[in-house]
Amino acid sequence: MNSLGKSLCRFWHSSIGKKIVVALTGAMLILFLLGHVVGNLLVFAGREAMNDYAEFLLHMMHGTGIWVARIGLLVALVLHIVATVSLVRQNRAARDVDYSCKETVQASKSSRIMIWSGLTVLAFVIFHILHFTVRVDSGLANLHDPANPDRHDTFGMVVAGFQNPLVVLFYIVGISLLCSHLSHGIASVFQTLGWRSKKVAGPEKKLGWAIAILLWLGFLSIPVATMMGCLGDPPKIHAAVEEPAKAE
Amino acid sequence: MNLTLKVWRQESPNDKGNIETYEAKDIPAEASFLEMLDIVNEEIIVAGGDPIHFDHDCREGICGACSLTINGVPHSKENGITTCQVHMRKFRDGDTIWIEPFRARAFPIVKDLVTDRASFDRIIASGGYISVRTGSAVDANSLPVNFEDASESFNAAACIGCGACVAACKNASAMLFVGAKAAHLNLLPQGEPEKDKRVLGMVRQMDAEGFGNCTNQYECEAVCPKEISTDVIAKLNRDYATAATREAVE
Numbered sequence: 204m205n206s207l208g209k210s211l212c213r214f215w216h217s218s219i220g221k222k223i224v225v226a227l228t229g230a231m232l233i234l235f236l237l238g239h240v241v242g243n244l245l246v247f248a249g250r251e252a253m254n255d256y257a258e259f260l261l262h263m264m265h266g267t268g269i270w271v272a273r274i275g276l277l278v279a280l281v282l283h284i285v286a287t288v289s290l291v292r293q294n295r296a297a298r299d300v301d302y303s304c305k306e307t308v309q310a311s312k313s314s315r316i317m318i319w320s321g322l323t324v325l326a327f328v329i330f331h332i333l334h335f336t337v338r339v340d341s342g343l344a345n346l347h348d349p350a351n352p353d354r355h356d357t358f359g360m361v362v363a364g365f366q367n368p369l370v371v372l373f374y375i376v377g378i379s380l381l382c383s384h385l386s387h388g389i390a391s392v393f394q395t396l397g398w399r400s401k402k403v404a405g406p407e408k409k410l411g412w413a414i415a416i417l418l419w420l421g422f423l424s425i426p427v428a429t430m431m432g433c434l435g436d437p438p439k440i441h442a443a444v445e446e447p448a449k450a451e
Numbered sequence: 452m453n454l455t456l457k458v459w460r461q462e463s464p465n466d467k468g469n470i471e472t473y474e475a476k477d478i479p480a481e482a483s484f485l486e487m488l489d490i491v492n493e494e495i496i497v498a499g500g501d502p503i504h505f506d507h508d509c510r511e512g513i514c515g516a517c518s519l520t521i522n523g524v525p526h527s528k529e530n531g532i533t534t535c536q537v538h539m540r541k542f543r544d545g546d547t548i549w550i551e552p553f554r555a556r557a558f559p560i561v562k563d564l565v566t567d568r569a570s571f572d573r574i575i576a577s578g579g580y581i582s583v584r585t586g587s588a589v590d591a592n593s594l595p596v597n598f599e600d601a602s603e604s605f606n607a608a609a610c611i612g613c614g615a616c617v618a619a620c621k622n623a624s625a626m627l628f629v630g631a632k633a634a635h636l637n638l639l640p641q642g643e644p645e646k647d648k649r650v651l652g653m654v655r656q657m658d659a660e661g662f663g664n665c666t667n668q669y670e671c672e673a674v675c676p677k678e679i680s681t682d683v684i685a686k687l688n689r690d691y692a693t694a695a696t697r698e699a700v701e
């Protein structure tokens with residue numbers, strides 16, 4: 204192995220190196236979430252704005268843009284998970300015999316459930332991608348924009364997708380745990396990357412909470428508004444494509 | 452005052468160990484915590500038993516020898532003091548007190564509440580020093596140090612190496628100790644030339660000893676008898692990142 208490879212390997216195998224990977228990948232995912240929430244809020248601007256936005260994403264840089272983003276996010280998520288799972292295992296091993304009388308002085312609840320909030324978010328992300336990106340439900344996959352039947356009706360898909368209270372409940376749980384994760388995670392990024400000292404201590408915690416709360420409100424406003432009927436009636440779901448084929 | 456003690460007893464490093472209950476009777480409120488244990492031990496000895504073993508030395512809060520996790524908190528819930536400076540007047544008659552060792556895989560138990568903290572010495576031997584020619588001291592004014600660096604370094608140098616940070620950390624991480632020892636030297640012109648070597652060496656030894664990783668929960672800072680701030684951990688992260696990058700480029 205050349206010396207750069209060896210250095211990278213050593214960095215990955217060191218406690219601080221792996222934590223820096225967690226912080227950098229976490230920060231990438233947060234930047235994505237900030238863009239994602241702003242884009243999603245376009246549902247409140249109506250069907251046309253939302254569907255234009257969806258079309259724009261699909262055709263960014265002649266269709267390569269979205270794949271660059273998807274692969275980048277996937278790599279970041281995988282690295283984040285592999286590194287955190289390995290760190291958590293090392294941390295458990297480092298205290299081989301636990302205290303009989305356990306006490307916590309100042310660690311927040313969110314900071315103590317990071318692995319569980321993270322794993323729930325993972326389950327949520329998988330569900331969410333199957334729901335709205337892969338669209339395993341062919342009813343949602345085959346919606347067409349009434350004004351422009353050549354394109355998919357993303358707006359209608361969101362409204363139809365949030366008709367099921369169980370789905371909405373899972374979104375509420377998933378997003379709430381994501382925000383719990385971030386209430387500790389964002390401030391943590393500053394510490395792990397060494398961007399914190401007495402002179403700036405404090406604000407990064409408030410910033411973390413502020414972003415977490417804004418994301419929570421932004422993301423959950425959509426399923427909740429849909430359930431309350433603010434986005435209108437769901438589109439009629441047409442029978443799946445196979446049916447007319449069978450009838451022939 | 453009368454107290455019930457729940458004390459960790461462990462015959463030897465390989466013994467499983469368990470919590471034993473003791474009644475501490477007629478303890479004067481002005482006794483220190485360690486004096487309270489001395490009184491209990493006197494009774495155990497008179498009754499022909501094996502006294503409770505615990506670490507201590509100066510009993511002045513300056514050496515870092517005393518340990519003990521008291522009711523789940525290293526050096527007790529009192530802020531900014533070591534166990535030897537805890538006094539019984541802070542407890543109430545009838546209280547039950549849990550007394551356990553500083554728990555970490557890297558601090559193996561020798562007996563009862565006595566732990567082997569030599570892993571800290573090995574970390575210091577991996578970079579927590581400066582290399583200088585001995586001889587007559589250089590003129591103090593020939594090495595200017597700005598006030599801020601001097602006070603930050605001084606605050607870090609207050610670390611007495613007791614290991615409470617490790618004991619309090621949910622992950623038994625030694626980052627506050629290593630951060631303090633590295634910052635103390637890295638901030639000064641005398642320590643600057645060996646900064647990269649120091650940080651890489653100390654962090655690698657810390658990992659090899661089996662300490663956990665920092666999860667930024669700051670339990671260490673809350674129990675540190677010298678109230679060392681987790682700023683030194685942020686600085687260690689920064690210094691490690693730059694040292695590792697320079698090492699990779701070279």
Ligand code: HEM
Nearest residue numbers: 225226229232233287317318321322325388391392395666
């Ligand atoms: C959208 C998804 C996610 C985002 C935005 C995110 C963000 C973050 C951030 C910013 C941190 C703090 C980094 C640091 O310590 O400096 C973090 C830590 C962590 N994440 Fe995630 N994360 C996500 C998903 C996950 C998943 C799926 C897991 C599941 C294994 C996970 C597990 C953890 C753990 C265990 C930590 C370490 C906690 C600690 O050091 O206290 N995260 N995450």
Ligand code: FES
Nearest residue numbers: 508510515517535
């Ligand atoms: S015995 Fe020296 S610090 Fe407590």
